[in-house]
Amino acid sequence: MTTQSKVMLVTGASRGIGAATALLAGSRGYAVCVNYHQRGDAADAVVQAIRAQGGQAIAVQADMAQEDQIMTLFERVQQAYGRLDALVNNAGVLDRQATVEQMSAARIRRILDTNVLGTFLCCREAVRRMAPRNGGLGGVIVNISSMAARLGAPNEYVDYAASKGAVDTLTLGLAKEVAGDGIRVNAVRPGLIHTEIHASGGEPGRIDRLKDAVPLKRGGTPDEVAAAVLWLCSDEASYTTGTFIDVSGGR
Template identity: 60%
Template sequence: MTPISDHPVLLVTGGGRGIGAATARLAAQRGYAVAVNYAHNASAAEQLVADIRADGGQAIALQADIADEAQVLRLFAAVDIQLGPLQALVNNAGVVAPPARVEAMDLARLQRMFNINVIGCFLCAREAVRRMGTRQGERNFGAGYGRGGAIVNVSSAASRLGSPDQYVDYAAAKGAIDSMTLGLAKEVALDGIRVNAVRPGLIETDIHASGGLPDRVRDLSSSVPLQRGGSALEVAHAILWLLSAEASYTTAALLDVSGGR
């Protein structure tokens, strides 16, 4: 199949809902051809792609569980074939679990938390670097690759707050993403790749309901200096800035989008 895009290519993991969906939509409006990755909710991802196309943008939906290496390889190969050389990655896919103290967390919960939120992020970053790196991309994948690019990891304000009595495992996973962002940014700077992270605070998305606390943003908004939760679009604007040429001298940054919390 001949790639359909002559626009910069962006992959958004976990792109069917919340921050990922807002990022995909905004990126398409700004001229990216967007690959919207999803794990389970095909209908949401396909509707988002339909909406982007109806607005004149380019997008495709691609299923993959990023905690599975074989599926990650399949995902990136599909982007290669259907859109062309990758220039940007937003590592957004992530999960939470119901509130629990550490002494109540079982192995299955911890493995799921770190497999998706940390290992999956590493696997996707690895495949992006292999394609974008100016010292290896063209050698590995052919003409059009190896032109540099940008990666934005979606961390969380939880990485510095710790989330006691609720999500210490989630906070620890996002702490790993912060460290990975700093180290990888320094590792691939000479490959023409910038790596940054956004750390959203209390954002109005359905991830809270998936963790058993659908009213969490409302309940905690008084603890935010700005006295409200944020929107997925507000985070998406920060992500698109970090991807853009306007942030050309920004790498290894951890950008809080948290209302001051």
Template identity: 60%
Template sequence: MQPIVLITGGSRGIGAATARRAARAGFHVAVNYRRNDVAARAVVESVHDAGGKAIAVAGDIARESDVVRIFETVDHELGRLAALVNNVGILETQARVDSIDAAWLTRILTTNVTGAFLCAREAIRRMSTRHGGQGGAIVNVSPAAARLGAAGEYVDYAASKGVMDSMTIGLSQEVAAEGIRVNAVRPAFIHTDMHTSDGEPARVDRIKDALPMKRGGTPAEVANAILWLMSDEASYTTGTFMEMAGGK
């Protein structure tokens, strides 16, 4: 039986690269997306073209009812979940803390924090031996901004991902005896279109010379790390962080 992985925010960037890499590794893939149906369908088609199996599942992880429906769809269309990639993350345009308001923060935190917790909850209910599951893996995508701070650009986003770091540590200990491993990758300065959302599409090129490796990373490089953490090769690895920020 093929293992099944759900990737939140799987229609673009790191999520899309992870979906394609997971399919090559033998996973059946559920690609979650919020709005971009065309992009999600393109990822699914690329998996099908390579001989894999994938479905696209629309839903906003900021809404609890959507999260429940997403996981139930995976249950019905693919089967019992073996892995979750908690990849969704949103940011607003670059701003200082003294220019943001409560509504701004609510948008960031509801998706990046509440959504990640809800997805982890649903995954645990399916994978934990305590609930009759067979174990599994959760990989959180928690950018290095959480430890770097992102001063003058998006301290709000960095802080929200700091919560995910804490969740990774605590949750890994909470479910370790139930067959679930919880780890995180911490990418930064990756060439994705997420930077368009923050108002600076060429941000990585602007700062790459300040990085020890003198270049930005690619979604495929991050996807390779995620797949390793999901794999049996990482069977004794939990509560860890894989830094992927070009040495920063």
């Protein structure tokens, strides 16, 4: 790896928005760490696709709900590349569609452990490496939130929406906390995007049901979200921190 290569870690990057972000980053000269939880085959495919276009990538398994695994993940990035310039907190989970009245404590805890605790811990580890006082060179953090944080996801995923509301507040607070360290922190709020997450919630055709409520009358693609993420990571966004890009078709 040349010293000029910037390094990006993308959590939950074996599929969907994470995979699209990793692939786009690789095409733009980043050395990419493709994190995954269970889909090792899919993560390896993303790595091979990046390498096939001349880029550098590794795949590292880690569960975002486990602090020790998160710390090992960041250590692996340091060992492989010696630096970290960009973190994209993309990993997130939801459960089957349900009302709050139907939700168990175990379900809510599982959502919050990955979507909130995991994002917090990844931000912590990134700052520990990016801040100049820790020997870093500054950097960028992009949190993948959701339009659900603003819309609430009633009768479907209020727990998921609440977790993304926490991510929004984390983005605002951390951006102010580390601005003096040369670290920018922003978030992207995807709307209805064509990924497997809808099937995991129990309704593979959810976008078709809701697309007429979107001003652009369609669902978005992972590539469209990835483009917003990469802009926030770029020097073109050098005066942008503590803010949000809604990639939601106007919804």
